[in-house]
Amino acid sequence: MGQSKAGIIYNDSKPSALRAKDSMVEWLETKGWKVHTATGTSGILGYSQPHSPVRHSPIDRLAPPGFDTDMDFAIVLGGDGTVLAAARQLAPHRIPLLAVNTGHLGFLTETYLPLLFKATEAVLSGDCYLDERTMIAVQVWREGALIWEALALNELVLHREPLTSMCHFEISIGEHSPLDVAADGIIVATPTGSTAYALSAGGPVVIPGVSVLQLIPICAHSLASRALVFPDSELIQIVSPQQDQLILVVDGNAGCYISPHRDEIRIARSSYQTQLIRLKRAEFFRLLREKLGWGLTHASKPTSVELP
Structure with missing residues (x-):
């Protein structure tokens, strides 16, 4: 059996993501994993210009070196923009993504930096689920x-x-x-x-x-x-x-x-589908409440009224 392989896609403009990437590489390698790292750059196609030829990047050729169908999973360190770029890079190879929020809203992310190692432990033990997105x-x-x-x-x-x-x-x-x-x-x-x-x-x-x-x-x-x-x-x-x-x-x-x-x-x-790793069964209404405040009771609604 070949060596298990993981990937890390990270936002290199965020120091916290860079530090987490280095720590995770060291941690996974001590567990016997082979780790490939890359930024989300190849998934950010940029913009063609009116005066120059259109850049045509085939959708199945954006994966960084080492990121292929043999990869078990990839960790994404960044915000929703990094997750979107990683999805474009890795979906053709059906690589599941564990998205870790280093940004603000993080609607697509599953966990936060302080829980990175605990979340990755759950993935390594198989205590997780796949959420497939169109x-x-x-x-x-x-x-x-x-x-x-x-x-x-x-x-x-x-x-x-x-x-x-x-x-x-x-x-x-x-x-x-x-x-x-x-x-x-x-x-x-x-x-x-x-x-x-x-x-x-x-x-x-x-x-x-x-x-x-x-x-x-x-x-x-x-x-x-x-x-x-x-x-x-x-x-x-x-x-x-x-x-x-x-x-x-x-x-x-x-x-x-x-x-x-x-x-x-x-x-x-x-x-192709994006496969997001979830640490517990997806409950979409909970996500809407936590991230967008959907379905919450009005905080200003009084619980009782005192008559003068």
Whole structure:
């Protein structure tokens, strides 16, 4: 039997993540594990520029050296942005992620730095669960050629520059009649992404595991344009009939400029999934309460009233 292998993806801009990475490497190696480390950089695709060729990074070639199907699990040290980048890097190799929060909200993370070693001990002993999350594959096609693609765990956002300028979007979902949406932008979100930008734009919260996607206009120019929920088996195609250039952003850390009339965006449920390691059975409503304050009783509500 070969040596067990683990990985660490970390945010190298955070000193606490750097210190935790070094300590964890030493700790795992004393237990006989082979450890590979990398930053989330290769999962942050950056942005193409209007005056330069589009950077095309195939979605299955972003994993750092040593991160492959032989890896048992990977620890992610950072905030939600680092988790999103790591998901894009490692999902094609089905590597489970133990996400450790070194940031602020940490909606996608499972534990915190003070509990890092205890949480990792639980993973090594098998006292954990896998929470599989839907991802979408986003592709940009120009004149019949694929010029850009990315995996998204949260969402795709398409808008004009500046964001406050209204735009028309022609959208086809599966075999249904095409839609024409006038708005500042549009969001296509997964259930995981329903608690991110989509929530701020007025979309519904979707419990992970429900096989749907949602389309949300940003500041729509019509009272009839509202969030739409539809099966994730449907292919979404988007074009813009306007002359103005658009920008496409995936999970907040990858983007591509879109040329009107020339480019078509295609979104479909990916065959890859993000596997998040959970230390206890996932209870989504508890997460909503802890992170977003959903469903809490009003703190100012009196328990009794005294009459004068």
